[in-house]
Amino acid sequence: MIIMHSMKKVIGSIEFGVLSPQEIRKMSAAEITVPDTYSEDGYPIDGGLMDRRLGVIDPNLRCETCGANYKECPGHFGHIELARPVIHVGFAKTIYRILESTCRECGRIKLTDEEIEDYLGKLNINEARKSEIDALISEIHKKAKERMVCPHCGAPQFSIKFERPTIYWELRTDEEGNEYRHRMMPSEIRDRLEKIPDRDLPLLGLNPEKSRPEWMVLTVLPVPPVSVRPSITLESGIRAEDDLTHKLVDIIRINARLKQNIEAGAPQLIIEDLWDLLQYHVTTYFDNETSGIPPAKHKSGRPLKTLAQRLKGKEGRFRKNLSGKRVNFSARTVISPDPMISINEVGVPLIVAMELTVPEKVTEFNVEKLRKMILNGPEKYPGANYVIDPQGRRIRLMESNIETIADMIDIGWTVERHLMDGDVVLFNRQPSLHRMSIMAHRVRVMPYKTFRLNLAVCPPYNADFDGDEMNLHVPQTEEAQAEARILMEVQNHILSPRYGGPIIGGIQDHISGGYLLTREGAYFTKYEVEHMLMFAGVEVKELPKPDKVENGVEYWSGKTVFSLLLPENLTIWYRNKLCDDPSQCESIEKLIEEKLIPSEEEVRKVATDGFVYILKGKLLSGAIDKKAYGREDGKLLDIIVREYGVERARQFLDQVTKLAIWVITHKGFTTGIDDEDLPGEAKARIKEIIMEAEDKVQRLIEAYKNGELEPLPGKTLEETLESRIMAVLSEARDNAGKVAERYLGTNNHTVIMAKTGARGKILNITQMAAILGQQSIRGKRLYRGYRSRVLSHFKAGDLGARAKGFIVNSYKSGLTPQEYFFHAMGGREGLVDTAVRTAQSGYMQRRLINALQDLKVDYDGSVRDPTGIVVQFRYGEDGVDPMKSWGGRTVNIDRIVTRTLIKLREKG
Amino acid sequence: MTAKKSFTIFDHVLVPEHRVLSEEEKGELLKKYNIKPSQLPQIKTSDPAVQALDAKPGDIIEIKRKSPTAGVYYYYRIVVED
Numbered sequence: 001m002i003i004m005h006s007m008k009k010v011i012g013s014i015e016f017g018v019l020s021p022q023e024i025r026k027m028s029a030a031e032i033t034v035p036d037t038y039s040e041d042g043y044p045i046d047g048g049l050m051d052r053r054l055g056v057i058d059p060n061l062r063c064e065t066c067g068a069n070y071k072e073c074p075g076h077f078g079h080i081e082l083a084r085p086v087i088h089v090g091f092a093k094t095i096y097r098i099l100e101s102t103c104r105e106c107g108r109i110k111l112t113d114e115e116i117e118d119y120l121g122k123l124n125i126n127e128a129r130k131s132e133i134d135a136l137i138s139e140i141h142k143k144a145k146e147r148m149v150c151p152h153c154g155a156p157q158f159s160i161k162f163e164r165p166t167i168y169w170e171l172r173t174d175e176e177g178n179e180y181r182h183r184m185m186p187s188e189i190r191d192r193l194e195k196i197p198d199r200d201l202p203l204l205g206l207n208p209e210k211s212r213p214e215w216m217v218l219t220v221l222p223v224p225p226v227s228v229r230p231s232i233t234l235e236s237g238i239r240a241e242d243d244l245t246h247k248l249v250d251i252i253r254i255n256a257r258l259k260q261n262i263e264a265g266a267p268q269l270i271i272e273d274l275w276d277l278l279q280y281h282v283t284t285y286f287d288n289e290t291s292g293i294p295p296a297k298h299k300s301g302r303p304l305k306t307l308a309q310r311l312k313g314k315e316g317r318f319r320k321n322l323s324g325k326r327v328n329f330s331a332r333t334v335i336s337p338d339p340m341i342s343i344n345e346v347g348v349p350l351i352v353a354m355e356l357t358v359p360e361k362v363t364e365f366n367v368e369k370l371r372k373m374i375l376n377g378p379e380k381y382p383g384a385n386y387v388i389d390p391q392g393r394r395i396r397l398m399e400s401n402i403e404t405i406a407d408m409i410d411i412g413w414t415v416e417r418h419l420m421d422g423d424v425v426l427f428n429r430q431p432s433l434h435r436m437s438i439m440a441h442r443v444r445v446m447p448y449k450t451f452r453l454n455l456a457v458c459p460p461y462n463a464d465f466d467g468d469e470m471n472l473h474v475p476q477t478e479e480a481q482a483e484a485r486i487l488m489e490v491q492n493h494i495l496s497p498r499y500g501g502p503i504i505g506g507i508q509d510h511i512s513g514g515y516l517l518t519r520e521g522a523y524f525t526k527y528e529v530e531h532m533l534m535f536a537g538v539e540v541k542e543l544p545k546p547d548k549v550e551n552g553v554e555y556w557s558g559k560t561v562f563s564l565l566l567p568e569n570l571t572i573w574y575r576n577k578l579c580d581d582p583s584q585c586e587s588i589e590k591l592i593e594e595k596l597i598p599s600e601e602e603v604r605k606v607a608t609d610g611f612v613y614i615l616k617g618k619l620l621s622g623a624i625d626k627k628a629y630g631r632e633d634g635k636l637l638d639i640i641v642r643e644y645g646v647e648r649a650r651q652f653l654d655q656v657t658k659l660a661i662w663v664i665t666h667k668g669f670t671t672g673i674d675d676e677d678l679p680g681e682a683k684a685r686i687k688e689i690i691m692e693a694e695d696k697v698q699r700l701i702e703a704y705k706n707g708e709l710e711p712l713p714g715k716t717l718e719e720t721l722e723s724r725i726m727a728v729l730s731e732a733r734d735n736a737g738k739v740a741e742r743y744l745g746t747n748n749h750t751v752i753m754a755k756t757g758a759r760g761k762i763l764n765i766t767q768m769a770a771i772l773g774q775q776s777i778r779g780k781r782l783y784r785g786y787r788s789r790v791l792s793h794f795k796a797g798d799l800g801a802r803a804k805g806f807i808v809n810s811y812k813s814g815l816t817p818q819e820y821f822f823h824a825m826g827g828r829e830g831l832v833d834t835a836v837r838t839a840q841s842g843y844m845q846r847r848l849i850n851a852l853q854d855l856k857v858d859y860d861g862s863v864r865d866p867t868g869i870v871v872q873f874r875y876g877e878d879g880v881d882p883m884k885s886w887g888g889r890t891v892n893i894d895r896i897v898t899r900t901l902i903k904l905r906e907k908g
Numbered sequence: 909m910t911a912k913k914s915f916t917i918f919d920h921v922l923v924p925e926h927r928v929l930s931e932e933e934k935g936e937l938l939k940k941y942n943i944k945p946s947q948l949p950q951i952k953t954s955d956p957a958v959q960a961l962d963a964k965p966g967d968i969i970e971i972k973r974k975s976p977t978a979g980v981y982y983y984y985r986i987v988v989e990d
Contacts, residue, residue, distance in 0.1 A: 125946065125988075860941060868947045870984075878978035890977070 017210030028079035075225025091216035105155035107195025338452035346441035347452025436460035497883035511758035513660025514624035579610030626757030693732030733773035737766030772807035775826035
């Protein structure tokens with residue numbers, strides 16, 4: 001622990017380069033020469049792969065380099081002196097490029113002095129732009145490789161052939177003009193690379209100080225510390241070595257044999273064979289999936305996991321352990337709804353709360369509280385699981401030690417207490433597509449085993465309760481908790497930066513309930529009003545005056561009750577979704593705009609459900625629908641967030657949703673198949689409409705067949721017919737829908753839901769009650785199936801409505817078998833579409849995020865990348881935070897004018 | 909050349925106004941954003957607008973764009989060789 005603290009350092013920058021042989025030897029703690037690991041008595045062999053100088057993994061031994069035990073020693077590198085140099089596979093292609101670009105005699109890059117000057121200048125200009133530099137380097141390579149005579153020494157050049165993974169041939173021509181291949185051994189390559197002067201290296205994309213090209217041909221091989229490749233002792237007592245150790249054993253063994261043979265003066269052929277074998281082992285040691293050579297296998301036939309395999313891919317070090325990490329202090333379980341908790345709360349099961357802890361520092365103000373919690377221990381809520389003493393030692397609380405520790409704690413100690421009501425936690429649901437996918441909530445500890453969340457926060461998480469699970473994280477420091485509270489709490493995300501309007505708001509029953517409460521003619525008794533206000537948690541000192549008295553009973557209108565939740569001086573008017581008589585809405589709009597502060601009586605006279613008018617916190621006209629506090633277009637909610645703050649908006653949302661729920665549960669709100677019952681005359685009317693449409697279609701077909709049809713501009717005759725038929729049929733469906741809507745009436749629950757925007761569209765009602773209409777694939781009528789017909793039930797070439805997917809029945813009346821099949825065809829397209837779309841948009845978003853993730857807005861308002869290259873001179877061209885914008889626009893002039901005028905007229 | 913119909917790209921509705929900055933303005937711009945010329949967005953000499961203005965590498969071009977959010981928005985690009 002103490003060592004760790006003294007080693008704390010800040011990383012300023014990272015530079016990558018190639019290790020030079022000197023560096024490898026310098027960082028090496030020992031030369032490894034013995035291809036064995038442990039001796040018979042179980043101790044590491046000196047000079048072996050488990051040499052004690054490379055660090056230890058045995059708890060009983062000490063490292064011979066740093067003297068620390070296995071817990072503290074970080075491990076030390078060793079090295080192997082290779083008898084002959086070998087190519088490093090990772091650089092094989094780079095070596096090929098360099099050999100091609102440079103002279104075989106003098107080692108200079110095969111460019112003229114002018115060209116060198118020119119390219120150096122260009123490289124300097126583009127210092128910071130990686131892609132430009134890459135393009136330049138490959139241009140240089142192309143130019144240099146084509147020079148067959150060196151511009152510096154005049155020596156003739158040969159082209160080089162590269163055979164994967166590590167063999168290079170030179171295609172030479174002798175004096176008589178005969179071509180022959182010469183195998184370039186690594187030592188020869190290394191000699192050539194050594195000749196390249198430092199000043200030419202930048203043109204090859206190398207930094208001479210950090211990576212000389214000859215270092216890409218290995219003469220010394222670093223041996224990673226033992227801690228990188230620990231051996232495991234199996235239950236049977238047999239020791240199993242790591243794959244890397246196995247590979248290193250092979251290398252040492254072949255290296256020793258090669259050395260022996262060289263010293264004994266063996267024939268060149270044998271030496272080259274062994275050399276190639278050494279190359280093979282070193283190659284597979286780096287990358288065992290190198291193309292062109294068989295992967296090295298374990299005794300069992302399993303391919304070895306060598307260095308590249310440890311890093312690469314989804315399961316590799318980067319993606320598994322560095323970009324993504326497993327964390328402590330987190331929980332995951334199924335979610336379920338709870339309309340009674342606030343939108344910024346989350347219900348946490350008791351068993352979860354007793355497992356997750358928050359470190360709380362002991363102060364003189366909380367000693368007593370924490371002492372009690374320690375005495376409760378880990379088994380009794382609210383208790384504590386650990387304490388941390390002033391020296392930083394973690395002590396686990398147990399039945400046996402709680403009393404002693406409770407006595408010991410004092411200022412300076414830290415107690416890891418159970419999660420309690422009011423703690424800040426982060427709540428998340430995958431896929432985390434936007435910032436609202438992780439928000440901070442306040443804890444509410446509850447019985448049972450699910451996380452509970454308010455229904456209004458389902459949209460930002462895209463959550464439902466068909467088995468969804470969510471994650472919860474507990475911030476462990478005061479800084480993290482404060483940051484979560486200030487930046488991430490739910491109420492701060494009511495407005496979405498996507499479209500500058502609310503994304504959190506009332507849904508479904510909240511909307512229907514709001515309508516039932518506030519529509520014209522909704523009155524409630526004193527008993528009801530008191531109950532609903534109590535339920536919604538609204539504190540009122542005194543009820544307002546009743547709106548009417550009938551037979552001695554006082555009644556309050558729903559609008560009056562609703563007004564109790566509104567901020568006192570709020571004034572706003574807008575046309576809502578229920579406005580289907582524009583003239584009525586216009587007359588009230590005119591009244592308001594002319595008088596600005598009209599008297600209540602005047603407004604009452606022209607009041608309509610379709611136009612909302614709130615004057616100084618009083619709802620005078622209009623019913624509440626999705627446009628009030630629904631997501632995406634909740635105008636009322638929008639104004640409250642902006643003008644009264646997020647906390648007031650949260651309170652409003654909490655109260656209004658509960659109020660709506662009380663109303664809807666007490667009024668009773670159901671829907672069933674008989675909601676779609678139509679009277680006989682309506683059915684007859686719909687039938688008539690369908691028959692008319694089919695007649696029209698038939699006439700169009702006749703006209704087409706007789707050649708009387710006029711083609712539309714830009715369309716063939718067939719296309720014209722199709723689009724005319726489609727138009728006729730879709731009009732027929734619309735008309736049928738209107739009939740159904742008229743006969744169902746405004747008190748029908750399905751109609752209420754559709755009209756207020758709570759759930760579904762009028763079209764859905766049409767399809768249930770009247771007619772399903774035309775089924776289509778890619779916007780066309782159905783045509784695929786049999787030859788010139790969709791199903792064998794129709795005549796070939798039949799162009800009629802019913803033969804090509806027009807469904808005259810409704811969901812309620814039931815589909816014929818043919819219609820059922822058509823419906824399935826149309827439905828399948830929808831299914832495939834959604835599946836394809838999610839995959840495509842997911843990938844698109846991934847690429848977008850990868851491209852934009854490092855951009856940031858600087859203090860001067862410009863958008864820059866990490867190297868300081870300007871992308872936008874002003875963020876979004878206007879420098880406006882989209883979350884604070886009015887649906888994307890910087891200011892809402894209308895709102896400012898209205899507010900000013902109201903203020904002025906109030907004065908006089 | 910005489911036979912060819914002359915066409916000024918800047919007359920086109922979709923082409924925003926381009927202008928070469930003077931040395932003085934250049935200095936001001938670099939100072940305002942505290943940047944090196946290499947940190948500016950680039951525009952190639954092969955760009956029709958650059959050719960029409962006859963700008964040289966190293967020149968900075970000011971582009972006056974219409975913006976749906978901000979009305980007018982100035983963008984600056986440094987001319988680079990193709």
